[in-house]
Amino acid sequence: MKVAFSPKSRQDLLDIGDYIAKDSRANARLFVTGLVDQCHQIGLTPLGYASREDLAHDLRMAALGRYVIFFRVLDGTVRIERILHGARNLPAVFGRENKAEPSNQEPA
Template identity: 45%
Template sequence: MQLVFLPKAEQDLEAIGDYIALNNPRRAASFVRELQAQCRKQAKSPKAYRPRPELGKGLRSCAHGNYLILYAESDRLVQIVRILHGAMDIEAQFAEN
């Protein structure tokens, strides 16, 4: 499966890294790498994770630490849609779109 980060997901990763870097730059870089590695795992077995029809057709999610990785899968493509902190109102984030 091919893995693609949509623009909002790329922005989320950057914001997560920036926030963590305020206190620990080294951990920020390693945590962003962990999130990216989890996304690669999802691309290998996309149907293994929880469907999230309440957020959008075909969306699935996977937790990593306090973050939720949301993605869509079709044919041979996995698109990372968003990476959000679990304390956020996830449904509100998708209602804005």
């Protein structure tokens, strides 16, 4: 399946690379390349990964080391939504993002 990166996931990759590069630029390049490679591996069997409906609609996740790749399958494309450190408060991150997106639900 085709893999596409959201603007936020692209920024996540840059931020991860910058953080690791403080210690080693070579390690930063290797790690970010590994994350991107893992994203493309997800495209081979995207429905085989864990669902995270508790965080957002149709969201799935894959882990690489301490990082978690969050994605959705939309119209035959795997869309990488975020790449975050597993120690982050994920419900808070996705709660903020879900509140920022327009809701299709009618008010109660």
